Amino acid sequence: KYCWRVVSPLCRVISKYATGLQQEVAFGCFSLSMGSVLAATSPSPAAAAAGQGVPGLVSVPPGFSMPSVSSVPPASGSGPPPSDADSHLPNPGTYEECHRKCKEVFPLQMEGVRLVVNKGLSNHFQVSHTVTLSTQADSGYRFGATYVGSKQTGPAESFPVMVGDMDNTGSLNAQIIHQLTSAVRSKIAIQTQQHKFVNWQCDMEYRGEDFTAAVTFGNPDILVGSGIVVAHYLQSITPALALGGELVYHRRPGEEGTVTSLLGRYTGNNYVATLTLGGAGAHATYYHKANDQLQVGVEFEASTRMQDTTTSFGYQLDLPKANLLFKGTIDSNWVVGATLEKKLVPLPLTLALGAFLNHRKNKFQCGFGVTIG
Secondary structure: OHHHHHHHHHHHHHHHHHHHHHHHHHHHHHHHHHHHHHHHHOOOHHHHHHHOOOOOOOOOOOOOOOOOOOOOOOOOOOOOOOOHHHHOOOOOOOHHHOOHHHHOOOOOOOOEEEEEEEEEOOOOEEEEEEEEEOOOOOOEEEEEEEEEEEEEEEOOEEEEEEEEEEEOOOOEEEEEEEEOOOOEEEEEEEEEOOOOEEEEEEEEEEEOOOEEEEEEEEEEEOOOOEEEEEEEEEEEOOOOEEEEEEEEEEEEOOEEEEEEEEEEEEEOOOEEEEEEEEOOEEEEEEEEEOOOOEEEEEEEEEEOOOOEEEEEEEEEEEEHHHOEEEEEEEEOOOEEEEEEEEEOOOOOEEEEEEEEEEOOOOEEEEEEEEEEO
C-alpha cells in the first residue's frame, strides 16, 4: 500500500508530462510540414525573374523574334534601353520564294505513266532513273545524279550541290549551287538540247540581316549584243511586312526593253499574303494553314500582254497516320484537277494518281506514277 501511494502520483505526473510533450511534438511536425508545403508552392524570386522574357508561350513563324514577356509592365523611362539584337529585323528570304508557299498547295499535272527509281550510293551521292510513257509528250528515259558536298552551313544545308539529268536524246539539264561565304550564294544553270547549248544563266545572291539582293545573267552574248539581266531586291520593313522590286532588262539585235514590278508580302501567324504589280500585269496569292492537316491557297493572275485573267483555288489535305497526301484545284477556266500520293510503309514505295479535266475545251488527262526509294 505504501508503495502504491508513492508510485500512483508519480505515474499521473509522468502521464501528464508525456501528453503535453506529444502535443508539442505533433504541433511542431504540423508547422514544419506546412512550412515545407508553402516553400514548395511559392516560387523563389530568382526563379520568377529568370522566367521573364522566355519565348515559347505562343508560336511564331520561323525567323521572327519574340518580344520579352513580363507580368508587370515597366514604368516609362525606368526600364533599360532595347538592345541591338532585339531591334534587328529578320531576313525576308529570296524574291523567288514569295509566291512559292501558295503554289506548293496546288497539284502538278500528270499524264501517262511515270516510274522513278532513286538509289543512294553514299551520304553525298545519289542517282535516279526515270521512265516516262505518254501519248501527248515524248516518251523516254532520263538518268539523274545529285551530289551534296560536306560544307554544312545549317541543320539541313550542305554545299556545294550539283544536280543534273540527261535523257536518251542527249539533252542535259544541270545546276551547280554553292555557298561562297555566309552571305553570298551563287548558282549556275545549263540546258542543252541534242548536244547544243540552249540556255545558261548565272545567279549571284547576297543575304543581309534584313534584306536580300540578287542579280541573274541569262544567255549573255557579247559578240551579238544580246542577253537578259534580272535584278531582285527584298527588304523587311517590319517582322511581318516585306517590300521589294524586280527589274528585267533584255536586249537582242533590233529589240531592247525593260520591265519593272513591285512586290509586297505580309506574313501572319498562319497565313501569307503576297502581291506583285508591274508593267506585265498583276499576280496575287494568299496561303492559309487551317490546321496541321488542311492548307488552302488562292491565286490571281492578270496579264496585260495576253489580256487574260485567271483565278485559281487549291487545297492540300495531309493525313500522316494514313501516309496519304491529297491535292485539289479549280480555276476560273473550269479546269478541275487532283492528285493523290500514298506511301506504302514500310516499303520504300510511293504511288501517285492524277486527273485533270478541262470543261471548256472538253479535254481529260490522267496519270499514274510509281517512285521507288
